[in-house]
Amino acid sequence: MDCLLEGNCVKAFGKAVHALSRIGDELWLDPMVRGVSSTKQRWKGNSLALRSVNSAHSAYACFLFSPLFFQHYSLGPVSEQGSETIKCKLLMKSVLPLFRCLTSIERNVERCQISISTPSDRVIIQFFCRHGITKTHNLSFQESEALQAVFASHLCPNVLKAPARLLGDMVMHFPVSQEEITLSMTPLSVSLRNYYEGGNDHMKTMYTEMSLHLDEFDYFQVGVDSDITFCLKELRGLLSFAETHCLPVSVHFGAAGRPVCFSVEDMVLEATVVLATLIDSESTGPSQQTETLAPTTPRCAEAAVLPVGSCEANSRKHQGVPAVMELIPSSQGSPIISPPALMLLVPQTDNPNGLGEPDEACASATTTPASSTICSLLFRALSSEQDSDGCAARLPVLAYYSDGEENMEEDYTRSPSL
Amino acid sequence: MPLSTQSQADDEQYVLVASLDNARCLSNILKAITFKDHAIFSATPNGLKVTVEDSKCLQANAFIQAEIFQEFTIREDLVGFQVNLTVLLDCLNIFGGSTVPGVSTALRMCYRGYGYPLTLFLEEGGVVTVCKINTQEPEEPIDFEFCSTNVTNKVILLSESLKEAFSELDMTSEVLQITMSPSQPYFRLSTFGNSGNAHYDYPKDSDMMELFRCTKTQTNRYKMSLLKPSTKALALSCKVSVRTDSRGFLSLQYLVRNDDGQICFVEFYCCPDEEVE
Numbered sequence: 001m002d003c004l005l006e007g008n009c010v011k012a013f014g015k016a017v018h019a020l021s022r023i024g025d026e027l028w029l030d031p032m033v034r035g036v037s038s039t040k041q042r043w044k045g046n047s048l049a050l051r052s053v054n055s056a057h058s059a060y061a062c063f064l065f066s067p068l069f070f071q072h073y074s075l076g077p078v079s080e081q082g083s084e085t086i087k088c089k090l091l092m093k094s095v096l097p098l099f100r101c102l103t104s105i106e107r108n109v110e111r112c113q114i115s116i117s118t119p120s121d122r123v124i125i126q127f128f129c130r131h132g133i134t135k136t137h138n139l140s141f142q143e144s145e146a147l148q149a150v151f152a153s154h155l156c157p158n159v160l161k162a163p164a165r166l167l168g169d170m171v172m173h174f175p176v177s178q179e180e181i182t183l184s185m186t187p188l189s190v191s192l193r194n195y196y197e198g199g200n201d202h203m204k205t206m207y208t209e210m211s212l213h214l215d216e217f218d219y220f221q222v223g224v225d226s227d228i229t230f231c232l233k234e235l236r237g238l239l240s241f242a243e244t245h246c247l248p249v250s251v252h253f254g255a256a257g258r259p260v261c262f263s264v265e266d267m268v269l270e271a272t273v274v275l276a277t278l279i280d281s282e283s284t285g286p287s288q289q290t291e292t293l294a295p296t297t298p299r300c301a302e303a304a305v306l307p308v309g310s311c312e313a314n315s316r317k318h319q320g321v322p323a324v325m326e327l328i329p330s331s332q333g334s335p336i337i338s339p340p341a342l343m344l345l346v347p348q349t350d351n352p353n354g355l356g357e358p359d360e361a362c363a364s365a366t367t368t369p370a371s372s373t374i375c376s377l378l379f380r381a382l383s384s385e386q387d388s389d390g391c392a393a394r395l396p397v398l399a400y401y402s403d404g405e406e407n408m409e410e411d412y413t414r415s416p417s418l
Numbered sequence: 419m420p421l422s423t424q425s426q427a428d429d430e431q432y433v434l435v436a437s438l439d440n441a442r443c444l445s446n447i448l449k450a451i452t453f454k455d456h457a458i459f460s461a462t463p464n465g466l467k468v469t470v471e472d473s474k475c476l477q478a479n480a481f482i483q484a485e486i487f488q489e490f491t492i493r494e495d496l497v498g499f500q501v502n503l504t505v506l507l508d509c510l511n512i513f514g515g516s517t518v519p520g521v522s523t524a525l526r527m528c529y530r531g532y533g534y535p536l537t538l539f540l541e542e543g544g545v546v547t548v549c550k551i552n553t554q555e556p557e558e559p560i561d562f563e564f565c566s567t568n569v570t571n572k573v574i575l576l577s578e579s580l581k582e583a584f585s586e587l588d589m590t591s592e593v594l595q596i597t598m599s600p601s602q603p604y605f606r607l608s609t610f611g612n613s614g615n616a617h618y619d620y621p622k623d624s625d626m627m628e629l630f631r632c633t634k635t636q637t638n639r640y641k642m643s644l645l646k647p648s649t650k651a652l653a654l655s656c657k658v659s660v661r662t663d664s665r666g667f668l669s670l671q672y673l674v675r676n677d678d679g680q681i682c683f684v685e686f687y688c689c690p691d692e693e694v695e
Contacts, residue, residue: 094613132624
């Protein structure tokens with residue numbers, strides 16, 4: 001893979017890296033033969049995806065760059081295996097410093113060339129700067145499966161499209177340390193308020209809540225009244241990107257517990273952030289929230305630990321997993337997501353058989369008290385030769401990627417869960 | 419100004435008297451070489467030279483010519499002593515280092531000779547402070563035997579082009595490799611860190627390259643920990659000359675313009691870490 005970016009695009013690319021660094025510690029660089037954007041825009045020609053996911057698998061972001069973004073883009077020589085393109089994973093701390101100072105990039109960098117060199121296992125990022133100066137960085141990468149979240153935003157009952165600065169201006173009122181916020185939507189208004197954990201702190205916390213009339217938005221669709229609570233920190237990068245590029249932000253969501261998707265797009269790129277939402281966030285006042293949520297607002301557990309069958313009903317399918325939840329604090333303090341919506345990607349370890357009975361698992365999941373079950377986002381690797389047990393294909397994926405869209409009806413009133 | 423009311427008689431006991439209306443002319447330059455606590459001061463009728471060394475591999479010298487001082491009186495051919503540089507800088511900034519224009523700290527530095535402390539008279543806004551700093555026997559500065567006849571490669575670059583590179587240098591790299599060559603890549607800085615390696619190339623015809631005189635391709639590595647302190651001098655300077663000799667020893671000379679537009683020099687000498695062909 002070999003691509004060339006000119007001046008302004010280098011800065012946009014750098015801003016994308018900044019936004020992705022808010023999500024996770026690793027950056028997936030994924031050249032794609034035929035880029036398919038999730039908003040049904042199909043770009044002709046090759047594209048480049050940059051992705052990141054947090055360690056708890058409760059936040060995912062993807063920046064997809066169309067071929068028009070680049071001055072030049074080629075996938076390079078095809079490998080012996082066929083038309084496979086190399087997919088690499090880089091450490092964020094290797095890449096972020098190269099794009100740290102965006103003003104200096106704007107001032108000095110004329111062009112940037114990014115290429116993947118398979119023989120030396122290096123990603124080469126070369127900056128051609130003013131005065132003839134060239135900066136070349138050879139970063140080692142790890143070859144990796146592609147990372148992709150499965151989420152069909154078009155199936156969401158609620159949609160908001162906010163002008164570029166609106167959301168940024170709203171979240172500005174929350175302190176930088178604010179972890180989670182709650183977005184509420186009714187047919188009359190949209191409000192944002194800070195979310196806090198119950199317990200003793202509520203006397204010392206400052207509440208902030210702001211409401212907007214739906215007219216403030218470019219577009220809205222209220223399928224169901226809902227309150228969703230998600231991690232703000234992970235979103236700020238995208239909001240900053242949207243503001244810089246004057247792009248409206250689209251928000252797709254459903255009931256509490258379903259993931260929320262924030263996206264921006266323009267002619268040459270598309271950026272998406274999918275965040276898990278807390279289950280059982282009440283639409284009543286904060287004091288009531290304290291009572292109901294105090295016992296059930298544990299932080300998201302480490303993804304790798306949780307197979308689907310953590311639900312009580314399924315504990316028999318997953319021996320070795322305690323029926324009662326063991327809560328392990330996530331380093332990101334991310335909220336928990338409800339099981340019916342999402343399933344976990346686990347490099348399937350203990351119980352392939354358990355996962356082979358997905359329908360039953362999911363059906364029971366919907367009936368267990370949601371507050372006692374914890375799961376996290378499914379990140380399903382693009383199907384590859386490693387899918388040896390075939391189970392992944394049989395999992396009832398509740399949200400299809402846009403490739404499957406032809407099979408789905410665009411019916412916003414329909415519940416997203418099967 | 420109170421400092422000037424000192425009688426002539428007092429002055430005769432000092433072998434060195436140096437005065438500055440703005441102590442920052444001295445303190446800024448000294449900050450550029452404060453990577454170790456102790457500094458060797460050598461004063462000659464030409465001016466003041468301050469030397470700091472590190473592990474016998476690195477030497478930094480700051481030169482402040484006699485003309486920079488409002489008064490520079492020396493009664494011997496060479497006056498040398500060693501002081502704690504950190505303490506000296508603290509004294510020079512004793513009034514807090516205000517950046518209000520028109521307000522500056524005036525300095526009168528006096529030394530009576532061997533065995534006596536270094537006396538600093540500092541004044542700002544009518545307030546006078548007297549500091550006496552103990553001196554030690556000056557160590558002999560290392561002679562790196564770097565002479566211009568032995569120089570194989572020399573470039574002079576405008577500092578602004580190097581400042582960014584130095585601030586971005588991958589600090590997980592143990593060495594900074596400098597390649598100088600009459601052919602591509604002409605002048606290259608390289609690092610080898612945990613994430614991978616990086617190269618900064620400056621072509622010979624770049625408008626940042628004021629002088630390019632390379633006779634032979636040389637690649638040398640220097641310990642990053644030794645060269646990183648030179649970033650401070652680079653930040654103050656407008657131009658830097660980079661020279662290597664046949665042994666691979668490195669000389670960095672920085673041209674620093676002080677607040678009044680006068681020129682001072684800071685130079686660094688560094689031994690190569692290992693020979694690389």
